[in-house]
Amino acid sequence: MRHQIQRLLQTGAVAAFAVFGAHPAFAEVELLMIEEDGCIWCARWDAEVAAAYPKTPEGQAAPLRRVDIRAPLPADLDLASRPRLTPTFILVDDGVELSRIEGYPGEDFFWPLLGEMLTDAQVSLDTETTRSGGTE
Numbered sequence: 001m002r003h004q005i006q007r008l009l010q011t012g013a014v015a016a017f018a019v020f021g022a023h024p025a026f027a028e029v030e031l032l033m034i035e036e037d038g039c040i041w042c043a044r045w046d047a048e049v050a051a052a053y054p055k056t057p058e059g060q061a062a063p064l065r066r067v068d069i070r071a072p073l074p075a076d077l078d079l080a081s082r083p084r085l086t087p088t089f090i091l092v093d094d095g096v097e098l099s100r101i102e103g104y105p106g107e108d109f110f111w112p113l114l115g116e117m118l119t120d121a122q123v124s125l126d127t128e129t130t131r132s133g134g135t136e
Contacts, residue, residue, distance in 0.1 A: 030064070031065070080097045
């Protein structure tokens with residue numbers, strides 16, 4: 001009986017390691033999009049970027065999370081200041097603000113600005129994914 005209990009405990013420890021210990025604890029990096037209904041620049045970002053974003057290296061590294069500017073800020077966010085205009089894009093790491101882009105300057109400027117934010121935050125990108133969603 002004692003050996004059965006030891007074996008069960010060992011098996012449980014191995015299973016726990018396989019589930020929890022095999023994956024390093026990574027901080028969760030997200031890109032917040034602070035938006036509101038009727039925002040024409042939010043709509044423009046949606047038209048130009050939104051569909052492709054989750055398929056890009058940037059979108060894989062920092063998944064998008066939308067937050068309504070008029071709603072209370074989610075409790076898990078620790079921002080430098082409350083966003084005042086839409087859209088505002090805020091890069092967060094475990095809910096803590098790292099940097100932000102206020103406004104949407106158009107697709108040609110958005111990608112380089114976002115890339116700079118990710119580089120400054122030392123977020124690595126999966127460069128085998130392209131902005132069209134395929135692989136290179």
